[in-house]
Amino acid sequence: MTGVADRAGGVDGADIAARARELTKAYGSGETAVVALDAVDVSIARGRFTAVMGPSGSGKSTLMHCLAGLDGVSAGQVWLGGTEITGLNDRELTRLRRDRVGFMFQSFNLLPTLNALENITLPMDIAGRRPEQAWLDQVIDTLGLRDRLRHRPAQLSGGQQQRVACARALASRPELVFADEPTGNLDSRAGLEVLGMLRRAVDELEQTVVMVTHDPGAAAHADLVLFLADGRIVDEMPQPTAEAVLERMKRFDTVRKS
Numbered sequence: 001m002t003g004v005a006d007r008a009g010g011v012d013g014a015d016i017a018a019r020a021r022e023l024t025k026a027y028g029s030g031e032t033a034v035v036a037l038d039a040v041d042v043s044i045a046r047g048r049f050t051a052v053m054g055p056s057g058s059g060k061s062t063l064m065h066c067l068a069g070l071d072g073v074s075a076g077q078v079w080l081g082g083t084e085i086t087g088l089n090d091r092e093l094t095r096l097r098r099d100r101v102g103f104m105f106q107s108f109n110l111l112p113t114l115n116a117l118e119n120i121t122l123p124m125d126i127a128g129r130r131p132e133q134a135w136l137d138q139v140i141d142t143l144g145l146r147d148r149l150r151h152r153p154a155q156l157s158g159g160q161q162q163r164v165a166c167a168r169a170l171a172s173r174p175e176l177v178f179a180d181e182p183t184g185n186l187d188s189r190a191g192l193e194v195l196g197m198l199r200r201a202v203d204e205l206e207q208t209v210v211m212v213t214h215d216p217g218a219a220a221h222a223d224l225v226l227f228l229a230d231g232r233i234v235d236e237m238p239q240p241t242a243e244a245v246l247e248r249m250k251r252f253d254t255v256r257k258s
C-alpha cells in the first residue's frame with residue numbers, strides 16, 4: 001500500500017511547498033500531556049489546494065500552525081520550501097513567514113485602529129513592499145470590499161471582517177496561504193466567494209493553499225483532502241466531492257460511537 005508517508009518521500013523536493021517529517025507536538029507534560037500531533041509525515045504539493053479535515057481535536061489547527069512556523073514542535077522537522085524552519089531562530093523565522101506566507105485565521109486578527117485597506121496592506125507595509133495595484137484591486141473587488149475600505153473592523157460585519165482577512169492573506173501574493181476555517185463565519189454566498197478566490201490564487205497565480213475546514217462543501221474546492229484523526233494523517237482523497245468527503249467524515253463518527 002502506498003501510504004501518505006511513502007508518497008511524501010517520493011515527491012520531488014522542488015514540487016513541495018511545505019513538508020513535515022515525524023512531526024510530533026505535545027502540549028503540557030506528565031499525566032495531563034496531550035499529544036496533538038503524533039509523528040506526522042506530510043508533504044504539501046506546490047501550486048495545489050489542500051484541505052485538512054478531521055474530527056474536533058484531531059490536530060488540524062496544530063498541524064497548520066507547525067507547518068507555518070507559528071508554533072514550535074516537540075520533535076521532528078518542518079520545511080517551508082527548501083528551508084528547514086525547525087532549525088531557525090525567531091528572527092529568521094519571522095522574516096521567512098513574512099516573505100512567503102499569508103494567513104487567514106478564524107479570529108481575523110485585524111487591527112482595530114486601522115481601516116480595512118490599511119489592514120489589507122499591513123503585512124506589505126511592514127515588509128517595505130509596495131502592493132501590485134492591479135492584483136490588489138482584483139482581490140478587493142472580488143471580495144466585494146471596494147465600498148468598505150475606509151471602515152474600521154468594528155464598523156464591519158463578521159463576514160466583511162473575514163473577507164478583509166482573506167484579502168490581507170492574498171494581497172502580497174504569497175507562495176503559500178494557510179487558512180483556518182476561512183468560511184466559518186460567512187453566509188454561503190460570501191463563503192463561495194472566498195473559496196473561489198483561494199481557487200483562483202492556485203489556478204491563476206500558482207500559489208499554494210492549505211485550508212482547515214469542517215465543511216465538506218468547502219473541502220470539495222480543494223485538489224486533495226487530508227484526513228486527520230488523533231494527531232495522525234489517516235487518509236487522503238484526491239479530487240474530492242462534497243458527498244465523498246461527507247461519507248468519509250461519517251466513518252469517523254461510526255468509529256467513535258462503536
Ligand SMILES: Nc1ncnc2c1ncn2[C@@H]1O[C@H](COP(=O)(O)OP(=O)(O)OP(=O)(O)O)[C@@H](O)[C@H]1O
Nearest residue numbers: 027028034035036055056057058059060061062063
Ligand atoms: N495551547 C494548547 N494547550 C493545550 N492543549 C492544546 C493547545 N492547543 C491545542 N491543544 C489540544 O491539542 C489537540 C489538537 O487541537 P487542535 O486545535 O489542533 O485540533 P483541531 O482538529 O483543529 O480541532 P477543532 O476542529 O475543534 O478546531 C486537542 O486535544 C487540543 O485540546
